[in-house]
Amino acid sequence: MPEFTGFPVEALIFFEGLEADNSKAYWTDHRDTYEKAVRAPMLALLDALEPEFGAPHVFRPHRDVRFSKDKSPYKTAIGAHNERGGYVQVSARGLMIAAGYWQTAPDQVERLRAAVADDRTGLRLEALVRELREAGYEVSGTTLKTRPRGYDADHPRIELLRHRTLTAARDFGEPPWLAEPECAEYVAAGWRETRRLTGWLDDHVGASRLPAARRGSR
Structure with a gap:
């Protein structure tokens, strides 16, 4: 695997073009740019982070449009994660990292x-x-509009009690170091910061113990 040298500006330009023309024709015409300026740097970043954060996974670029009114075929960002780290994404707006449930x-x-x-x-x-x-960081998640059943509306942590999911994200935009090897250090530092949240969730929430058929969130 080549060493990680950062995400070139061509990666952001690629996604700007994809947002303007989300079509198979655009994707086919710019596939080489995607492979060299987007996917290859992401794979190299995950490889550099793997010793500390575990096995990597890159999400597929195609959207699942079966149940969506938006039939655009491609995602306008590349997203990936390491199993013991968090999520990292590059789009036309630059770099974003996140972690949580x-x-x-x-x-x-x-x-x-x-x-x-x-x-x-x-x-x-x-x-x-x-x-x-x-x-x-922006700490957010899917929440109820009202108090959850069984909890008082004046509970001192009612805002957190409304949460069904909980995540922390930071949007870095397009800093000068995005195109430099030190980008990996910023991602790693962010995942270490958010590890406190995922650690709390792992300790007190953990994985579902329900059969797969009963895991629809409420």
Whole structure:
């Protein structure tokens, strides 16, 4: 695997063009740019991060349009992750990293709310969220519009109790180091920061224990 040298500006230009013309014709005409300026640097980045963050995975560029009104065939960003790290994405707007739980089953939601409600574990999460936001991360997720059943509307952590999923993300845009090898250091540093959140989730929520057929989130 070639060494990671950063994401060239051609990667962002490729996605700008794809946003303007999301067609098979554009993709075919610019496939070489995608392979050399987008996919190859992403693979090299994940390879550089693998010793600390584990096995890599790059998401496919094609969209699943079976149940979508938007029939655009291609994703306008390349997304990937390492199993013990987090998510990394490059688009026309530059670099973004994230971590957390994007999807949850009903039993995970129950454990999340119980841990938020508990003063010991809930106060720790509240502090983690505050620290991440102060560090420039957006902490968000899928939430209820009202209070969850069984919890008082005036609970001191009612905003966190509304969460069904919980993630932290940081949009770096297009900094000068995006096209440099040190880009890998920024991604690694971000994943180490967000590891505190994923660690809390792993400790107090964990994987679903329900059969696959019963994991539809609520």
